[in-house]
Amino acid sequence: MSARTQRAQGFVELRVEDPEAGSALAVARARLRDAAALADLRRLRLFELAGALPESAAISGLLHASTQFYNPAKERCVVRTSATDAAPLGGGEAMVLVFERGGERRPAAERWWRHEQQRRVEIREGVVWVIAAAPGADARAIAESLAPLRDRAHGLLANPHVQSYRVCAGGPPPLDWIAGASSPPGRRARRSA
Numbered sequence: 001m002s003a004r005t006q007r008a009q010g011f012v013e014l015r016v017e018d019p020e021a022g023s024a025l026a027v028a029r030a031r032l033r034d035a036a037a038l039a040d041l042r043r044l045r046l047f048e049l050a051g052a053l054p055e056s057a058a059i060s061g062l063l064h065a066s067t068q069f070y071n072p073a074k075e076r077c078v079v080r081t082s083a084t085d086a087a088p089l090g091g092g093e094a095m096v097l098v099f100e101r102g103g104e105r106r107p108a109a110e111r112w113w114r115h116e117q118q119r120r121v122e123i124r125e126g127v128v129w130v131i132a133a134a135p136g137a138d139a140r141a142i143a144e145s146l147a148p149l150r151d152r153a154h155g156l157l158a159n160p161h162v163q164s165y166r167v168c169a170g171g172p173p174p175l176d177w178i179a180g181a182s183s184p185p186g187r188r189a190r191r192s193a
Contacts, residue, residue, distance in 0.1 A: 007175035034145035037137030051121030087172035094139035094169035099126030140169035
């Protein structure tokens with residue numbers, strides 16, 4: 001990308017209860033000692049766009065116009081175009097980004113965007129788990145312990161053989177959260193905010 005690269009993020013969440021997040025929460029509470037202080041678990045999809053981008057309202061409209069990104073009938077999308085923009089994160093919550101190493105790019109979405117805007121952009125996608133801790137517990141510590149799957153009793157959210165993860169707590173993540181510094185195979189990508 002050129003020196004004029006702009007970045008944006010779209011956080012997509014189901015409008016109704018997410019069965020995958022509910023299942024992960026139930027498994028964590030039932031089987032993982034590190035989840036004893038886990039109050040809630042939500043799942044979102046994250047799209048990162050990098051390139052010559054229009055203003056925020058136009059980005060929202062474009063994301064809304066294509067099923068490459070989300071279905072507005074059953075999902076909602078929060079767009080961030082500045083590092084100071086809020087992310088869908090409550091006070092005291094932590095986020096765990098999980099993405100497949102080498103598989104985070106979305107070529108079909110990039111082709112659609114190029115057709116609509118006559119501009120080339122890079123689009124990446126990952127899954128974000130939002131972790132809420134019980135009162136007095138540390139959401140970041142819970143996120144760090146639940147993120148990497150180590151064995152049947154430790155970890156849940158990322159398979160370290162094919163996925164990388166990043167934890168963010170204490171504020172919104174960077175706009176290049178997925179595209180940021182990559183890590184060697186088999187290791188986690190640590191880039192905390």
